[in-house]
Amino acid sequence: MRRVAPRVRFAPSPTGYLHVGGARTALFNWLYARRHGGTFVLRIEDTDVERSSADMVTGILEGLRWLGLDWNEGPEVGGPHAPYFQSERLDRYRTAASQLLTAGHAYYCYCSADRLREEREKAEARGEAWRYDRACLSLSAEKVSELEAAGAPRAIRFKVRTGSTGFDDQVKGRIEFDTAHIEDFVILRSDLYPTYHLSVVVDDIDMAITDVIRGDDHISNTPKHVLLFEAFGATTPRFAHVPLILGADKKRLSKRHGATSVTEYRRQGYLAEAMVNFLALLGWSPGDDRELMSMNELVESFSLDGISGGNAVFNTEKLDWMNGQYIARLPVDQLAKAVEPFLGEAGLWPPLVSGIDQAWLHRLLDLLRPRAKRLTDFVDLARPFLVDTVEFDPEAIEKHLSTSGLAGHIAALKGTLDTAIPFDEPHVETAVRGSAAERGIKPGVLIHAVRVAVTGRTTSPGLFEVLALLGKARTIARLDRLLLFLATRS
RNA sequence: GCCGGUAUCGUCUAGGGGUUAGGACACAUGGUUCUCAACCAUGGAACCGGGGUUCGAAUCCCCGUACCGGUACCA
Structure with a gap:
């Protein structure tokens, strides 16, 4: 029975970056304000001149914005109680x-x-x-x-x-x-x-x-x-x-525990939505069994009653799982936007090979996303698809390229693959399985070898999807390379 | 030391005088399958200890223990 709309504040001291504990405090304040139609004030407590810095202020604002925690009053937006810097x-x-x-x-x-x-x-x-x-x-x-x-x-x-x-x-x-x-x-x-x-x-x-x-x-x-x-x-x-957020050793979170700043988590490929969801559930519960909750659901369910008494250990495995869940659900165009900077940093985007456009990237990401926990995972996952030629992993060579008569099988497969029209998943599958049957070998032999040929690795998304996405030309080219490799090796 | 807080699976937690103590992550096993994931199913796994109160305590009270925080002309 609240008579007046609440006014809450988050008052960080710019003597350090925005760490996850501070971020969660900010989130709780923000949720509380939203829940009750109140005002969220951001105030910078920079009275410790020695240790405060303008860069830290920038970092904190950036971190809050990334998480989607906008403030009704505070730095850069002003308000009736300005200034919001204590130093002023x-x-x-x-x-x-x-x-x-x-x-x-x-x-x-x-x-x-x-x-x-x-x-x-x-x-x-x-x-x-x-x-x-x-x-x-x-x-x-x-x-x-x-x-x-x-x-x-x-x-x-x-x-x-x-x-x-x-x-x-x-x-x-x-x-x-x-x-x-x-x-x-x-x-x-x-x-x-x-x-x-x-x-x-x-x-x-x-x-x-x-x-x-x-x-x-x-x-x-x-x-x-x-x-x-x-x-x-x-x-x-x-x-x-x-309650506070602790490291795995139950000690107050510090640099020793690895990443503690929200900016660091962004850099490591976590989605803001996942971070928020995870943080909200650290020390707070909606009272039922819900885990994956959108901002709106959090706002609707948030209550101080749900905050638990004891300190909570920051559990990175669960964050990873949650991030994976968000990656799995993110609309593909948004996913692409989120992944591109990471690919770019690795020199994979924009791609150097032709025939790759946004639509193709979207197909690729849909193929890869169940395998990614963080956005950074896409770099490694996507590499074989975005480069011209792939390196064969030594382990893959040993495991799948030492089959006797493999060169003959691959040569035959090339021919069969030509009959896959269109070059889509079902036709490619028919071609590969058919070829294996004709040669009297198990499909797996061919599948594994071809996987190495096109990705260089022992693991990848379903091979037929991979080939279909790669297209006939790139597939054939990689099979030729495998043939060459096989020839020079024996 | 003193002051304050907290205590449910390894972790995050739900619950709360009578429950097979629930869910999630992680883990294990199985299913699916061309691999790896994802996904589905199954499983192991907890009420800090001791006293009270009560017909009955994990739940309420007290004590202890452990842990966390504070103990600045830091915030």
Whole structure:
């Protein structure tokens, strides 16, 4: 019974590429917004100047667009709450910080980084936790002016109230914290840049965010945020913390696990639709047995209730299967469009041999697609069809080209093949089987040898389809080459 | 250490006081067949442990364990 349309946001930090975990968080936000007719805001949290970069922003936007996760407000599209880069909202955070200062919710801290670090180390040596000791909370006026005169750098800390705080998480349920465990955290650094806690809360207030859907790793930050919302006199949004995505070793996903950025998956030949479908099912379920779901189905079925509690291991085998399913179902013209760049990169497209056009490519792709898990698989699969001459695989030579009398059989087959009119699958099959019968050999002998002749390999799509697609001229040419090979070998 | 979270086949998950604990990937076997896939069928495979509550617990509660996250003038 929602009264207002929800406003959700995805707020990546451009200190790295868009990894699959972030992509899934974005997807959940996007689905939630779509499901409830809400607004999906994209906000760039680039307050860490040291580690943020414009290239990363570009990469993140690209990744989101590839996945089809468009944003209603944010970079490049603007919106009523612009700007959507935190680095352009610095004044706002400074104002907010001084607002808390005057309201008595915050205070200046002159403690040096060295002192803080030392205290922390000492405590750790004792096996204790150290929380900021509020040394600067009750500084005398004299001391303050002394420090100011000395030009001591000052940060602003939030004064954490006593008691407890909590929130009703949409995924985890009620979560309660004793504020005794929360230190007076810095909200404005001495360089006047806000920390994450300040900027995120200020922006969520300013941008009227109603639902914060983010990673599990933010749970322990949330009480700080709740405290801030409280201090600003703002309504806290609903929170939903989604479990993390882990590698096969159940550790947080990192480069060690291979590909982690969505761009990398695109490069490896995964379809965006498959990626989205797979990601959606990592940590979420529609509640029934559906697996293959379109964007529209996902939108219609999405609910925070379906998010599971535990972390999920990223299972590449299942992604591969799913990608294969999408490859199998993709309309052939779209498939061609998706495959061409990969063929092009391998120097196979546009093709160097004549007689190859779009229609022919479509037939080829239809032949190959049940054998492909990724778009990159098409390169290897399609190669024999797009080149002039094929290399004979050593294993194939040994397995299928050592039959005695093979040259004679092949020569005879050439003649029979001439009678295949038209040169289509059924006629080719009749010709090959007929030829085998005439020579008194099993069809398999001929089939396997011809397969090697035309593809160079032991495996390929059904031979008769292959020959029909290749056409009579190319087939005969390859048989001649086989004959030549056989002759020079003996 | 402290704070918080999570726990169903190897993996993703459904379910949830009484079920033969369901599906998917992967795996195995069989079918199809000219090979390889795809496809179809079949099979093996799970409720972390211990206490409670209850006629009955995988399900609710507590404890433990394991794992994950946080513990910054990073986000």
